[in-house]
Structure formats: structure tokens, C-alpha cells
Amino acid sequence: MRASEQSWPMAADLYGELQLEARPPTRRRWRDYLPGVLVTAIAALAAAWLSDHYAAPIVLMGLLIGLALSFLSQDKRTHAGLDLLSQTALRIGIVLVGARITAAQFVELGPLPFALLLLIMLAVIVVTVASARLFAQDRHAALLAGGATAICGASAALALYSLIGEKRVDQARFTLTLVGITVASALAMTLYPVLAREFGLSDAQAGFLIGASIHDVAQAIGGGFSYSANAGEIATIVKLTRVALLAPMLMLVALWLGRGSGRPDGEARRIPLRLPWFIMGFLAIAAVNSLFAFPDALQKGAGSAAQGLLLLAIVATAMKARLALLLDQGWRCFVPIIIATGTSFLLSLAAAVSL
Template sequence: MRGLTPGVVLAFVVAAAATFLSEHYGAPVMLFALLIGMALHFLATDPRAAAGIDFTAKRLLRVGIALLGARITFGQVAELGATPIALVLVCLTATIAFGLLLARVMGRSWSFGMLTAGSVAICGASAALAISAVLPHSETRERDTLFTVVAVTGLSTIAMVLYPILFAAIGFDEITIGILIGATIHDVAQVVGAGYAVSAEAGDAATLVKLLRVALMPVVVLVLVLLVSRRSGARAPMPVFALVFVLILAANSLDLIPELLQAVMVDVSRWLLVAAIAALGIKTSLQAMFEGGPGHTLIVLTQTVFLAALATALLVLF
């Protein structure tokens, strides 16, 4: 454990700095953590810090994802009603299928298509980390994960400003705008910001729809594990963090988690995920991350536009 301490402490110092900057300047905390981490890339090969950085990027990441289950209850999902639930299920499935097809057409690997499409369809940076954790190992996996985090975080910030204006211009009422915001913007923080900028009712609707997308993350991860096993012919290890996510969600739904403990779990989850992003940033150089070229960016942008267009069309038609 002593060998892990310097790297772990470094990752959490970067997480604290990113949190401070985010709270004072309003930019996404994940983006700050990533950029500061990449500025410290020279420490990735330092023997005193390397083990702790790797531990934070892999093991603590999984703990943070599992604790996300404390943010959601089945009651919140049920409150949405049939229409938003159907909308989210159709959009999630269609966006992942479209993303895989788009990646193939543009000459990218299926794993890159799954990573980006899953992030767009589910919950941005958190989904990128969860999906990356169960994808087959490759030389580009960490680089692609960081690229995806940057891309979906940046697009979420742009969408936070543009989507409320766009949906209002189409003529949707405030509740429908909230549902669309929750169904289409990638990261939770930007969903909350965009929703409550419209109205309290829109903010509540956006948050609940977004939490439904988050709740579907372990389902997608488990299905992905089965597909990877079939594709490789080898039995992939069961993602324990996804199962723990479901157990915590169930316990939270049954009011088995005291309110104070639930708040602590949510806060710990946020810190662990920010520290994991910082550690991934330290492990990856800026130059290497963008070696995929403009095609990588075009894929994520096209997936984002597809999701927004599909959700809007479905609500207009039905």
C-alpha cells in the first residue's frame, strides 16, 4: 500500500485543484482534471508514482462507478411515466447501433464506436470510464477513453447553451424541453444546468430522465461483457462494479441506506471519478490522445447530432 500512496495522493491533489477551478470558473470539473493531469504526464513513468496512478485509474475508478448507484432509486424512474422511459430506451439502443455502424464506415474499430456511442447514449464521461473498463485491452484504449471524455464533455457544455434555445424555438413546452435535455445532453452536470436554466419544472424533468440513462449503464456494461466473451471465444470476467452498482441502487430504492450515508456515497463517488480522470490524464500525452485525427471528432459529433435529432423527431411524432 505504501508504494501506491504517492500516485494516489497526486491524483487526488489534481482532483482537488480541478474541483476548485470548476467551482470558481464554472467549467466542467472532469475537463479541468483531465487537462491538469495531462500537464503532469512526465510523472507517469516516475517509479514512485506510477503504481498509485495506475491503481487510481483502474481500481478506484470501478469503486466510483459502483457508488453512482446511490444517486438513483427505482421510484424516480417510475415517476417518469411510459413516454420518457420508452424515449430513452429507443434513443439509447439506436444511438449505440448507429455509432457502431458509423465507426465501421469510417474505418475505426468496433470498440472505439462502442466507447463513443455508449458515452453519448448514456452519461458522458462516467459511461466512457465504465465501458472502457470492460473493453478488450488494446494499445489505444486509454488514449481513446481520454479523447472520448474530452469530446463528450466539450459537446455537453455547448449543448447546455444551445439545446434550451433550440427546443424552445421548435415550440416545445417547458416539461418537454426538460425531457429532451435529459435525453440528449451527455453529462449530468450540464443536464442540470440546462434544465434549471429553463425552469424548475424543466430542471426536475431533465434530471430524472438523465438519471434513468445513468441507471441503464450497468445493463449496457453487462451486455457488452457477454458480447466481448462471444467475440473473443474466451470467458470475460464479470464486472463486479456493475453488479455492485445495481445492488446499491436497489438498496437505495428500498430506503436501506440512511440519508447521510447516501450523501457521503454520492460525494465519494464524485471524488473517485474525478481522481480517476486525473490519473488517466497523467498517463496519456496530449499529442497521443489526438493521433486519431479529425475523424475521431467527427464520429462523436455525428453521434451527438443523431441522438438529438432522433429524440426530437420521436417527441414531435408521438
């Protein structure tokens, strides 16, 4: 399928995630969601059982089971449910995490982590693009990989591709980048919490490392909470800061490309500066919790609901991964993603240790 044939509302709102259906219908019946929701729920229950019986992180179990069941996404009947859970469940879960966040945590972090985060994001993009020539890779494909890694995974890749355009990066390379980002996020969520423990990082340091270096939102937050509750809260703050910086970063990319879009007519693409609703909801709940502390029972209930929704989102996202594409390409195609991922991790680790 050509990029011009796809529906691009995901890129237009800048914060949508990759959908299995390029042209979803405007209206659906509840039964349309049922197959995807059921297989995701069963996989999530299996992850919960394994976590309970083998003392393994529940989010990690959900990720691995989801990847193992990724072949189910080839059935179109599962598409609506998987899209729903990978997007809506994640965003509602993020809002509910706000019930565990207070303004004191933002103040405790201070301005330094956010300044370092911005430098890391810029450095990842610059290093990835600069190294493209060493491995005979196109600089625009490297920009796509570096930007998606630095900002927020699939969302950033979709938005960047709308700027770069099909003439600079073809549809096959774009799809490959999305798959590579998904796999890299899955591996990072598996490895980074373990490496953080091996390095003896504190909860705050581990939360910054995970939130600053893992690409996709679900895996970043899930990796933080698999380390500890405190690390998960900090990882959420750091990761959502990266998401909020997507629009300014896109403006810089547009200036660098010298045009506003990849459209043939050269018409400038409008980049809205508004925050997505789930970040606004997260900040609103955190603000209320700072002014009027929620009761413990409410905080625990919101935390449990957020964990359940996050688990469903991670399972659904993993099931949507098109792993078969990885076998069809040479290793050089993944060099930009590998460089961007490695640079992001090393810089984030150095920044975390310095905090």
C-alpha cells in the same frame, strides 16, 4: 506493444477501464499508489479552489486540470495511483450515488426513456458502420468506434476489440480510438450541459441527454451533476443502464461478425451476462433507500463523498489521456468517432425533447 502481449482481464470482465499498466503486479505496497494519488489529489484541490472562487463547475475544472497535467502519466511511478482512482474511486462513488436514488425515480422515468435509449444505441452503431465507406474507413474500425460511443466508452472499446481482433483492427487504430473516445467524452462533458441550458431543457431532459450521449461513465455522471443534482441522478440511472446493456450488445456484435472472438484459433469467446459489482451495489443502496429512507445527514454525507470520489476519478482519467497521439494521425481517422458522437447527441437530444 502488440495486442497479443497485453493482459486482457479488463475486457474479460467487460466492465474494466483502460489501465496504464498492461501487466500490473498481483500485489502492491501502499507506497506504490502514493505518487499518482498525491498528484491527483493536488489537482482535485486546485479544481475545488477554482470552482469556489470563480463559480465554475467543479467537475469541469477537474477535467480541464487533469487534461493539462496528462504529461504526468508518462512517469511510471504515477500509474498505480491513477489506475486506482480512475477505477475504484469511480465505482465506489457510483455506489454512494445510490443513497440519493429511490424506486420512485425509476417509476417516474417510465419505460419510454429506456426503450428510446436502446434504439439510440443501435442506431449509433448502424449509422457509424454504414457511413464508413463514404470516408474510406474500415467498417470494423467504425464498428469499434460506434460501439464504444453507443455503450460505455473505454470499457466497451476494450471488450469489442477482444471480439473484433487484431487482424481486423490493428493496435495503433485501437489505441487511437481509445484516445478519441476520451477526448470526445471530455468535450461532451464540457459542452452538453451548456447546450442543455441553451435549449431550455428540464432537469429530467438534461439528465437523459447527458446520460444517453456521453461515452465514459465518469464524464457522463459528472456532466449530469454539473447541470443539477436531479439531472445528475437521472444521468446516472441512464448511463448505468447503458453499461448494463454491454453484454447483450456484445452478443449481437459477435453474431454480426460471425464468430465469437478475434483469436487465430477461432475459439468462441465466452461473454458473461452478470452485472458488474458497482451496478449491483448502486441498485442495492437505492432499494434500501426506497424501503427505508436514509436520514438527511446520511444522504448529504454520501452525496459529498460521491462528489469527491467522482472528482478524483475524472481528474485521474483525464491525466491518463494520451493527447499526443492526436497530433500524429490524419483527420479521417477520427471520422467514425465524430459521426458516432454527433449521431448519439442528436438522437439523444431528440429523445430528451420528446420526454
